[in-house]
Amino acid sequence: MNNKVISLTRVIFKNSFQNMETAKSKTENKNKRKIGMIVLYSLIFIYLAVIIGVFSNGLIKELIEINQEQMFLGLILITIAGFVLIQSIFSAINILYYSKDNEYILPLPIKPSEIVAAKTNVLLITEYFIITIIGLIPLAIYGILTSANIFYYISMLIVLIVFPIIPVLLSSLLILIIMSFAKFTKNRNRFQLIATILVFIVVFALSFTTSNTKTTPEELVKMVTEANGLVEILKGTFPTLGMALNGLTNQSVINQILNLSLLVITTLIVYVIYIVIGQKLYLKGAVGNLYSGKRTSKKIDETKMYKKSSLSKTYIGKEFKTLLKNPIFFMQCVLPAILFPILIIGLAFAGIKGEQNGAPIDFANMITDKSSIYIGMGILCAIQFFLMFIYISATAISRDGQTAMFMKYIPVPLMKQIDYKVIPNIIMTTFMSILTIIMVEYLLKLPIMYLVLITIAGIIMGVFQSYISIIVDLKRPKLEWNSEYAVVKQNMNLIWPVILGILNITLIVILTLVCRSFINSYIFIMFITVMYLLLIFIVRNYIKNNVNKFFEKIY
Amino acid sequence: MIKIENVSKSYIKGKKSIDNLNLEIKDGEIFGFLGPNGAGKTTTIKMITGILNTDEGDIFIDGKSIIKQPLEAKREFGFVPDSPDMFLKLKGIEYLNFLADIYEISNEKRKERIESLTKKFEIYDNLNNEMQSYSHGMRQKIIICGALLNNPRNWILDEPMTGLDPKSSHDLKEMMKEHSRNGNTVFFSTHVLEVAEKLCDRVGIINKGKLVFVGTYEEMKEKFKENKSLEELFLEITENEQ
Numbered sequence: 001m002n003n004k005v006i007s008l009t010r011v012i013f014k015n016s017f018q019n020m021e022t023a024k025s026k027t028e029n030k031n032k033r034k035i036g037m038i039v040l041y042s043l044i045f046i047y048l049a050v051i052i053g054v055f056s057n058g059l060i061k062e063l064i065e066i067n068q069e070q071m072f073l074g075l076i077l078i079t080i081a082g083f084v085l086i087q088s089i090f091s092a093i094n095i096l097y098y099s100k101d102n103e104y105i106l107p108l109p110i111k112p113s114e115i116v117a118a119k120t121n122v123l124l125i126t127e128y129f130i131i132t133i134i135g136l137i138p139l140a141i142y143g144i145l146t147s148a149n150i151f152y153y154i155s156m157l158i159v160l161i162v163f164p165i166i167p168v169l170l171s172s173l174l175i176l177i178i179m180s181f182a183k184f185t186k187n188r189n190r191f192q193l194i195a196t197i198l199v200f201i202v203v204f205a206l207s208f209t210t211s212n213t214k215t216t217p218e219e220l221v222k223m224v225t226e227a228n229g230l231v232e233i234l235k236g237t238f239p240t241l242g243m244a245l246n247g248l249t250n251q252s253v254i255n256q257i258l259n260l261s262l263l264v265i266t267t268l269i270v271y272v273i274y275i276v277i278g279q280k281l282y283l284k285g286a287v288g289n290l291y292s293g294k295r296t297s298k299k300i301d302e303t304k305m306y307k308k309s310s311l312s313k314t315y316i317g318k319e320f321k322t323l324l325k326n327p328i329f330f331m332q333c334v335l336p337a338i339l340f341p342i343l344i345i346g347l348a349f350a351g352i353k354g355e356q357n358g359a360p361i362d363f364a365n366m367i368t369d370k371s372s373i374y375i376g377m378g379i380l381c382a383i384q385f386f387l388m389f390i391y392i393s394a395t396a397i398s399r400d401g402q403t404a405m406f407m408k409y410i411p412v413p414l415m416k417q418i419d420y421k422v423i424p425n426i427i428m429t430t431f432m433s434i435l436t437i438i439m440v441e442y443l444l445k446l447p448i449m450y451l452v453l454i455t456i457a458g459i460i461m462g463v464f465q466s467y468i469s470i471i472v473d474l475k476r477p478k479l480e481w482n483s484e485y486a487v488v489k490q491n492m493n494l495i496w497p498v499i500l501g502i503l504n505i506t507l508i509v510i511l512t513l514v515c516r517s518f519i520n521s522y523i524f525i526m527f528i529t530v531m532y533l534l535l536i537f538i539v540r541n542y543i544k545n546n547v548n549k550f551f552e553k554i555y
Numbered sequence: 556m557i558k559i560e561n562v563s564k565s566y567i568k569g570k571k572s573i574d575n576l577n578l579e580i581k582d583g584e585i586f587g588f589l590g591p592n593g594a595g596k597t598t599t600i601k602m603i604t605g606i607l608n609t610d611e612g613d614i615f616i617d618g619k620s621i622i623k624q625p626l627e628a629k630r631e632f633g634f635v636p637d638s639p640d641m642f643l644k645l646k647g648i649e650y651l652n653f654l655a656d657i658y659e660i661s662n663e664k665r666k667e668r669i670e671s672l673t674k675k676f677e678i679y680d681n682l683n684n685e686m687q688s689y690s691h692g693m694r695q696k697i698i699i700c701g702a703l704l705n706n707p708r709n710w711i712l713d714e715p716m717t718g719l720d721p722k723s724s725h726d727l728k729e730m731m732k733e734h735s736r737n738g739n740t741v742f743f744s745t746h747v748l749e750v751a752e753k754l755c756d757r758v759g760i761i762n763k764g765k766l767v768f769v770g771t772y773e774e775m776k777e778k779f780k781e782n783k784s785l786e787e788l789f790l791e792i793t794e795n796e797q
């Protein structure tokens with residue numbers, strides 16, 4: 001890696017993260033805000049770390065009891081591989097192709113291989129942030145609980161640094177291949193979108209189904225009875241997983257070193273192959289050419305051309321058009337609402353269903369039972385979890401960028417426009433809630449009355465999330481951006497829907513625990529619905545009363 | 556008619572970007588707003604259109620206060636902002652229809668207006684394309700068409716000629732003349748002094764947030780007792796006020 005690559009990496013990285021702070025007026029005290037932000041992010045980090053820590057602690061202890069603690073290492077490594085694979089698909093397409101710095105980098109005398117290497121470095125660095133949370137903490141806890149020696153911790157660090165590289169390279173390579181085809185298609189934006197979604201689904205499905213490899217009952221018995229036998233199931237799921245696992249756990253140090261070396265060498269070979277192919281494909285793809293608008297030579301259909309419709313319809317239509325026609329906005333704001341429920345619930349239950357020989361689990365008679373309140377809680381928490389990924393409201397104003405001032409000079413009340421901007425979010429969250437319920441029903445078979453109630457509760461929660469998210473954007477809109485990616489990815493405002501989501505989940509869980517002894521499932525769901533209705537009323541009124549103040553800084 | 560009364564505005568505390576501005580643009584008048592970069596033209600226009608709040612003072616459009624009756628006031632003007640890069644993902648026709656729905660224009664009326672305006676500016680054939688594919692001048696033209704769609708009595712245009720080709724620029728000037736002849740108001744900012752001189756009934760010159768001259772070109776020459784070109788006078792006026 002030469003100096004050019006390193007400095008290019010630094011520039012791209014800085015450039016993509018300097019915009020993270022939201023726009024603010026010059027009068028505000030910068031330092032105070034900065035400290036506040038740091039404190040906030042540390043708190044979030046600690047919160048996540050504690051949750052993951054507690055979870056790991058419990059799981060490891062259980063596994064130690066049945067002599068299968070190495071299974072934990074396997075699970076964590078699989079999670080890392082799956083997570084990095086999926087996450088990198090989106091970041092790869094954005095960092096390699098949609099980033100505006102291409103306009104400045106491409107005219108410079110830099111070799112394609114160097115650009116690809118630098119951009120891949122940026123991809124990797126971003127992944128390492130997440131790996132600290134989902135990898136480092138659990139593996140360190142594992143070390144403590146199994147009273148591992150210093151060599152474990154050294155191998156742990158090596159594995160955490162080296163192991164995620166191949167998943168990143170794989171996703172990135174897939175994107176490079178797709179994009180080199182994009183050149184030949186007519187409607188480039190749409191092609192990229194569909195192709196990316198397809199790759200996403202394929203990778204997602206693969207990373208789950210490979211963990212369900214078939215084993216014969218005899219083998220299974222052997223694995224379960226043997227100490228740490230179960231982990232063998234996982235070793236075949238990802239090419240370098242076995243090396244990483246053996247590097248972490250093998251009895252003899254020599255063997256561990258051997259496996260770690262193997263891991264490093266394999267990764268190096270893949271890296272070299274990746275760079276060789278990557279530099280060939282990169283410039284062939286649609287780099288720098290992605291922002292061309294669509295031109296149709298079709299004559300305008302005069303009968304349809306001038307069609308008066310209600311303001312609400314056109315305004316919401318306009319919001320949807322800008323969301324759908326912009327691949328980045330679409331992928332980040334709309335797509336998760338559709339993909340996440342299907343994939344996560346579907347695949348998570350695929351295993352359970354397999355064991356039940358395909359018959360849905362019958363919860364119909366359980367539902368009146370007091371303990372069934374947990375089913376309601378689970379579904380609501382799942383819905384709330386998916387809600388956190390729908391950013392339409394949370395970026396409603398920011399997405400307009402400099403055009404946001406348009407809202408202020410047209411003769412339409414601001415609150416009305418806010419409602420119009422929230423509605424696409426409500427539509428998507430409603431769609432998502434219904435999808436989630438359908439998936440759950442397919443797998444669990446709940447009584448119809450209960451389903452209806454819980455669907456309503458989910459929709460109401462979505463409405464609440466939609467309104468409360470737009471407050472975040474109204475308070476600190478990010479209007480000065482030069483790439484769509486900055487709005488939906490490098491926008492620290494987006495941490496708020498996650499915080500609010502986590503708080504909401506916590507609230508639902510606490511309410512469940514409080515209510516479980518004296519309220520049945522039906523009443524509980526109705527209670528939650530009414531509570532959120534009330535909250536919506538409060539939040540919307542708050543926006544309404546402060547709408548002029550919010551818009552003061554948009555000009 | 557546009558009336559600006561004792562308006563002040565500062566973006567940063569203690570530094571007035573607009574300092575006690577008073578201005579009245581009468582019906583049937585084309586008013587040119589001149590001033591060096593950063594003088595406060597866009598700031599003034601943003602306050603007239605309600606994009607920016609005033610710190611002090613009030614602004615009336617056809618007698619309706621932009622502060623107290625914002626919705627009524629906003630119905631009285633058409634506005635062309637200084638940057639035409641808006642809603643680039645929409646097709647031209649979608650943008651115009653969107654505006655027509657905002658201003659509640661009937662089907663027949665919008666057909667007639669859209670056709671006549673876009674044909675005049677020669678972008679009719681591009682209406683079915685996304686605005687992202689438009690050139691700078693074409694974007695400027697479609698924004699102008701949008702602003703004039705509901706035939707507002709007051710036109711407020713921030714540097715409308717930038718990026719327009721000679722013919723479109725000429726057409727726009729003719730339209731402004733005709734509009735004022737019908738008893739309406741045109742208020743626009745520009746850096747092209749020649750346009751201001753030939754087109755405007757009156758000009759206002761603003762420098763560092765203060766209005767330093769209002770009147771006709773003749774009055775300007777009289778006031779400074781010199782028979783110089785508008786360019787020379789402009790440079791002199793804005794220089795003296797250091």
Ligand SMILES: Nc1ncnc2c1ncn2[C@@H]1O[C@H](COP(=O)(O)OP(=O)(O)OP(=O)(O)O)[C@@H](O)[C@H]1O
Nearest residue numbers: 566567572590591592593594595596597598599637
């Ligand atoms: N968003 C802002 N924040 C802080 N100050 C601003 C902002 N916008 C404008 N200003 C300041 O206000 C003053 C007037 O700016 P304005 O944009 O009105 O000038 P202008 O006359 O339109 O100039 P130009 O001819 O370049 O368009 C300038 O000193 C400028 O620095």
Ligand SMILES: [Mg+2]
Nearest residue numbers: 596597598637
């Ligand atoms: Mg200006």
